[in-house]
Amino acid sequence: MSTPAEPTAARLAGLVPGLALALVIAAVATLIGSMLPLVGSALPAIAIGLAVALVRRPSDRLRPGIRFAGSRVLQFAVVLLGTQLSLAQIVDVGLESLPIMLVTLAACLVAAWLVGRALGVVGDLRTLIGVGTGICGASAIAAVAPVIGAASADIAYAVSTIFLFNMLAVAVFPLIGHALGLDQEAFALFAGTAVNDTSSVVATAAAYGAVALQGAVVVKLVRTLMIIPITVGLAVHVRRRAAAEAGAGHPPLTVRRAIGLVPWFLVGFLVMAAIASLGVIPDAAEAALGHAATFLITTAMAAIGLSTDVRALRATGPKPLVLGGILSAVVAVTSLVVLAATGWI
Template sequence: MQLTPVSTLPVRLVARGREVLPGALVCAAIAVVATVIGQAVPLLGSAIPAVVIGVAVACVRRPSARFAPGVGYAGKFVLQCAVVLLGAQLSLASIVRVGAESLPVMLSSLVVCLAAAWGIGRAMRVDRDLRILIGVGTGICGASAIAAVSPVIRARSSDISYAISTVFLFNVIAVVAFPAIGRAFGMTPHAFGLFAGTAVNDTSSVVAAASVFSASALGFAVVVKLVRTLMIIPISVGLAVVEARRGGEGGRRMTPGRALLLVPWFLVGFLVVAAVSSTGVVPPSVVDTLTTVSVFLVATALAGIGLSTDLRAIRTAGIRPLLLGAALSLLVTATTLVAMTLTGSLG
């Protein structure tokens, strides 16, 4: 095996930087606009505007050869970096405390959602990658889960855009419907925090729904939502194993060592950042900054995904993935209510 000389690394890095810079700057510019929109309309956030603007620009003119490398770089590597920084929002102490109460409810809804995504999605003839993305987006944490899983399964930009838009649509519906459901069931603020944190996906939508119900429900809802984010890890590792088997490695025995090698680097980074953040050595101001940066990087990456989107592929997919998203959202809501009733946490 011939190795590339280390001495040429600086030259290659500079050349790579020049190659990706134009397209990456375009994606960052779109992210700035999306961030401004997200600040003006907090419920919307910056992810959806970034995708929509990117798709709109692509409709007018697809990225040329000069911008294509940077657009692809933003949609992949920048996305992975964003996932790493998302770990700054987590505290291991909060995970242990909240997990003891919320884990049975979260696992119940997640298992039902993923099983339904596979079964119902297959019956509806929804593309495999698209039903995986809609399943993890609905069952775990919306755009963040889709962002983490898409590199593992090598999802197409069109599938990512469709999945994010589908999950977001039902998050908006949940913001309106969930406070009414909570009041109809006579939930306490604590119970509603568990309900919203488990059954609503995107953080901004969780915040919006909990705020509408009760200010005292907000804190617990957000912590439950962030604990739910950890489900990204086992799901992504499992998908990595499945992808390895689909790639022709199914005949080899899956040892713990080989399984460890399949863990994507950015998920390891996610856990490392979460562990460091939980020690308390990182000042809250730095955690807030890292969280803000991660949100901006997600917007930058989604702008790249939007610019790379093949609208013809979305039109070909039709309405069936949207109907799948509706079915999964209803199932997650119903399963969460049933699990809360069985565990005595509904009231």
């Protein structure tokens, strides 16, 4: 007779081939990202995964591990991202940058809904580009994708779109800052709220000065907290939509039900942030955990590339790219307007 441990062991063994393939691609993409910091590792991982899938679609033997890498590994990465924040950073920078973050996020999400509908961009892709542009690029996409059940093609397209306009920001934002006469602190707020990916924030702010660099990175990390209310809100929306489609109506949102809607990995994110706030994580370990989170996101992106339906990606067309460009412009302009309104310019 088989024991309960045997099926579990068999399931775990079934994950190994696909997960190993995603890890190998992630290692190659990480090497590319180390040589080309502005490119990062997420986009090469998706590109390599897509290339492998084009040459030969993953077999049934590989698919369980690939699915695991594209979902659970992605969620574990979000948990580890919590180690990069502390309450001290949030208090010091949050009050200063919160008005800009809230206004730019609101402007981005409203524009994503209005412009996305006008362009005919489908719901999940519109949502991913909106939260990726308004919050923090691939990290926000990683948190939101499993909640809304986004398709691999939509995730791949959204990450690629965010990457393109981040690269444009690296070249253009320092010129804008100098043209407007922004000091280092003001530019830190601008770059931290209007550029998404961490590597792009670093590159953009470093070109402006050391003070701008330090401030922009902290602003960007605090901005990551916006993942929490947005993801919980989307979880509520998805649950209610599913109930409506099933004809079950909208059950009252009690405290107990609301707690149940919070994704487990966001709870893990908050727990890790609380631990980091206690100062018990050594600097070296904190840096290592940050690298681990990035590598796990890269692994998940590799899996997403491997499982992406290229025909669906082609059928999407250029409209989501147009949406990404418009949203990036909305966030940048809104950030500058709020800076001017609050006396930073």
